[in-house]
Amino acid sequence: MRSTLSRAAGITYGDVLETRARITPARVAVEYEGHDFTxxxxxxxxxxxxxxxxxxxxxxxxxxxxxxxxxxxxxxxxxxxxxxxxxxxxxxxxxxxxxxxxxxxxxxxxxxxxxxxxxxxxxxxxxxxxxxxxxxxxxxxxxxxxxxxxxxxxxxxxxxxxxxxxxxDPEQVMLIIYTSGTTGIPKGAALSHRSLLARASIMSTEMRLEPEDNYVAWSPMFHMACSDYLLLTHALGGKVLLLAKFDTDLIVDFLTRERVGWLLIMPGILDRMTDALRADPRPRKPVKYVGTMADLSPLESISNITDALGASYFNTFGTTEVGTLPGASSFIPPGADPTVLSKDQSTFCQIRVVDQDGQDVPPKGEGEMLIRTATMFSGYWNNEQATRECTAGGWYHTGDTVRLHADGTYDYLGRLKYMIKSGGESIYPSEVEQVLLDHPKVLEASVIKVPDEKWSEVPAAYLAADGDVTAEELIEFCAPRLARYKLPKHFRFIGIEEFPRNVTGKVERLRLEERFARGPAQGWMAEGDTVGAQP
The missing domain is CATH 3.40.50.980 (Rossmann fold)
Known part of the structure; x- marks a missing residue:
């Protein structure tokens, strides 16, 4: 039984909605399928x-x-x-x-x-x-x-x-949001009422959000970006446009009628949104911030969409486990042509950057980012070992590599453990490799990340095969078992002895990336643009 003091100290999101219904009952909470709901x-x-x-x-x-x-x-x-x-x-x-x-x-x-x-x-x-x-x-x-x-x-x-x-109890888990494990096995990040309310409070402060700053919830509700900011908007008393899918026409129309605090647009669809905005001559209400994951977005696309909206670009990266901290106050001005994407640290968290021995790196050093914050998740559901590993020493180990500068800003460099980030979706190569290796003609498979103009990164597969096999055949084999965005966009067939390996026998993906960058060679088989992440 909780103490009377702990009960007096906590509220939940159920309480938040109940209070909103009492103090602003007639205020619109949701616009859905063309109708308002208070x-x-x-x-x-x-x-x-x-x-x-x-x-x-x-x-x-x-x-x-x-x-x-x-x-x-x-x-x-x-x-x-x-x-x-x-x-x-x-x-x-x-x-x-x-x-x-x-x-x-x-x-x-x-x-x-x-x-x-x-x-x-x-x-x-x-x-x-x-x-x-x-x-x-x-x-x-x-x-x-x-x-x-x-x-x-x-x-x-x-x-x-x-x-x-x-x-x-405010520490009770409210949402479980899946995040991929390094082996491709999903993990369920448990987010408590306390964590989600802390995210709402901190992000409202960092982004200077007000009740009139509405939100467009087009991304799936099983994603952090949707659930965190939908709940935040309701806590402030704002209106949420709830969409079943990404729809530029409905979003542009909403922008002509309502103010928006943060217009979430993923890297792969920035240009599509910009084109829709430029094609509609109607005046629009203000938008404070647009976009996400600047490090994975073409710089020209960032400049174009901020210019089209007159809004700053949200220059941060986040994790399901801690939300959009620690770079929550980092923004690129409208129309700017950014040359660097350094981020500021939020004062609502502590960060450390450590080397592989766990020692703090000096200025300009590179290492893994560790975080402490009130927005912290409650661990991985039914996975105590993974929870202990990522919170060793009382810090959350993000798995993100950054470069720390003397002024406290930092640059995002990538994942400590190899992962592909395609259009906002996480893809772990091992999961795709396991499916490819189940094909009777595939002897060896290694999946890497390669640049893509639309989705920032897409998976490409290097394969050793026994007999003839085509890219189309492999796509058909993998499609029933893998989400569409996980399917390799490119295939290269090489001899099994050509896979670069380290002294322990593991394939060195970075060397395969270098080989890919050198351009097409004999044995290339490309699937084309029919697969990839879809909004």
Whole structure:
């Protein structure tokens, strides 16, 4: 039992929504499918869904899973889980059934809520699990009210609509967001109410956000960028445009009507968004910040989109485990042609940059970034070993390599452990290699990251094969087992003896990258532009 002092010291996101519904009931919380929903209406739906979760026997120890595009039902369910203290694990609908089954093995949800669009995928994935670990599947069937607006799905509707009044510890896990492991096995980063509220408070301060600074939630709700900033916007009393997918027309239209604090645009779609903005002559409301991951974005694209919006570029990188710290106050001015992308440290965290022996590096030294902050996650769900490893010594080990400058700024250099970042999605080579090696004609496989004009980086595969095999054949083989953005964009076939190896026998990926950079050679087989990350 928690002490009376600890109970008096904490609130949760369920409390936040309840308060918003009381003090600003008529203020619009969500615009969805062309209709507005107030905080009072959203809170009522969340309360109904909370009672439904209680009827279904959910507990604060066992997560529920959600496989759905962004929707009003998903949003109500997220707040409902917050109100009863049940962790919610958002599942990636871009995955194939085997990958999805692996994700559920990590969190072992008791219930799996599924939209119509992903019903077949969900059933396929669940069938791959052991019978005693299969969640109950509940379909989120679409519903429409008499006024033509979306309504809460019958699966979540309940006669009770008052706050169920369940006591929830602020350290209770609210969301589980998947992040890839170095072996390709997913990990579930557990984010508590405390962590998410700290992120909202700190980022509101760092970005000088106000209630009028609305948010466009087009990226999937299973991503940190969507969930963190959707919740932040509601805490401030702002409006969220909730989209099922990236849609330039709907986003541009929203910008003509509403102020936006941060317009999240991933590297691979910067130019597409710029073109849409320039093609629409209508005057627009102010946007404070645009973009993300400047280090992975073409500099010309950064200049173009900031010029088109008159907004600064958000020059930071973040991790699911700590949010967008520590470079939360780093911005590139509108229209600037940046030559360096150094970042400032937020005062709401401590950082260290250490060498491979754990010693602090001197100015201009390079090493791994370590962080301490109130936004810290609560560990990896059901993975104590990984949690201990990444928080050794009382610091979060980011796995990111940076260069530290004398003035305290730093440059992002890349992942300490090899990872491909394609259009905002993380790809670990070993996962792709394992699938390639299952092909009967593939003897050896090594996947590397290579530059791509649209997605910043894409995977390329070096292969040794026994007999004839084509890139098209390999894509067809991998497609049922890997998300589309994980499929190699390029293939090169070489002799097994040509793989560069170190003294321990491991393939040296950096040398393969150098070989790739030297240009096409005999044996190249390119898949073309039909695969890659999709927004």
């Amino acid at each position: 905080f009072a209406e959203l809170n009522l739906m969340a309360n109904q869904a909370a009672w439904k979760l209680l009827d279904l026997g959910t507990t604060q120890e066992t997560p529920i899973g959600v496989l759905s595009e962004n929707s009003l039902d998903y949003l109500a369910l997220m707040y409902a889980a917050a109100k009863v203290g049940t962790p919610l694990a958002g599942l990636n609908w871009r995955l194939r059934a085997p990958e999805l089954a692996a994700s559920m093995t990590v969190t072992e949800p008791d219930l799996l809520f599924v939209s119509d669009q992903y019903r077949d995928l969900a059933l396929d994935a669940v069938a791959r699990l052991p019978e005693d670990r299969r969640p109950r599947v509940i379909e989120l069937a679409r519903a429409t009210a008499d006024d033509g607006r979306a309504a809460l799905t019958p699966a979540l509707a309940h006669a009770e609509s008052a706050n169920p009044g369940v006591e929830v």
